[in-house]
């Protein structure tokens with residue numbers, strides 16, 4: 058087949074965040090792009106993200122906010138299409154947004170604004186979109202790549218895999234990209250759920266269940282990493298931003314350590330209470346610093362309740378140590394059913410950091426979450442989708 062006979066310069070599999078960005082950029086550069094997806098509509102994860110308001114980037118995004126076997130890999134793409142570049146796109150379309158804590162940017166109105174912006178850019182670049190199109194197989198041939206889909210055969214010289222990770226299978230996540238990587242002999246870093254609540258079993262679960270609904274600011278530590286944000290007790294265990302963040306570091310069998318009163322001098326506070334109200338109970342003093350139900354649990358299991366006048370220096374030290382270092386062992390995570398991201402993916406060693414092209418297979422690209430680059434919570438995962446999609450779109 059001659060080059061001019063092919064109707065598209067490139068086919069992109071996956072009309073999610075990375076695929077839409079890549080298509081918009083390549084289409085804007087005059088490339089003939091076909092964007093296909095097995096879902097019935099594009100950008101479904103964008104639509105449900107950030108509670109419907111899409112935390113679309115983070116003002117402080119840098120390579121330090123990403124987990125990968127090669128933490129340097131993401132630097133190039135992130136520096137060539139930055140958070141400021143995406144914000145410029147958002148502002149150019151007149152989308153209202155606001156900053157929440159830690160530099161996280163959200164739409165004022167709806168995540169739909171971000172999807173519409175990307176779809177408009179795709180339309181401006183004459184990108185053809187086919188939804189409800191499932192790729193059944195991909196073979197390499199002399200003309201590039203032959204795709205079999207449920208809606209017929211397709212041929213292209215350049216193929217971009219933007220099929221995302223494994224999280225949230227119910228809205229279209231699939232192992233397609235990882236399987237394709239394996240088919241082409243590429244190394245894959247074993248995937249696992251990230252940014253995901255912890256589940257507990259047995260007596261831990263029974264105890265934590267009693268606290269369901271309580272939220273408080275904590276610092277959580279695991280494997281030398283720590284995050285200070287809110288933690289939420291749930292009916293299954295623990296969730297909230299601090300827990301989601303540490304879940305990406307946690308490995309099965311690890312303990313986590315929770316500082317329930319970060320930055321606070323508990324020993325000094327208890328000494329002051331003891332001097333002022335020696336007749337009061339320790340639990341009464343603790344209830345001025347922590348939710349009552351949590352204090353009850355701590356006093357039932359870890360700390361001996363007592364009249365403050367009986368508290369020794371050793372007791373104060375032990376209570377402070379316990380509250381600053383509450384150790385729990387999660388039984389596991391809630392898995393891909395609720396995870397915000399998939400850790401692992403196509404090993405970056407197989408890809409060029411400049412344009413995401415597979416080394417040794419010209420014309421094959423992997424972008425977005427299917428690659429072994431995963432962000433912290435806070436808009437970093439979308440920024441990776443935009444940056445890697447942009448890098449690839451500039452190369453097609």
Ligand SMILES: Cc1cc2nc3c(=O)[nH]c(=O)nc-3n(C[C@H](O)[C@H](O)[C@H](O)COP(=O)(O)OP(=O)(O)OC[C@H]3O[C@@H](n4cnc5c(N)ncnc54)[C@H](O)[C@@H]3O)c2cc1C
Nearest residue numbers: 071073074075095106107112221229233425426436438439
């Ligand atoms: C509930 C939730 C909330 C989130 N909130 C945020 C947030 O606020 N901020 C943030 O930065 N990140 C957030 N994330 C993470 C973010 O959504 C992802 O990291 C990002 O969408 C990844 O982009 P992607 O294009 O690589 O994959 P996706 O956006 O998942 O897109 C992949 C696309 O490929 C399609 N596809 C899959 N398999 C096939 C196949 N075999 N054939 C054809 N098409 C296929 C899918 O239908 C999908 O449209 C959230 C994730 C979840 C689950």
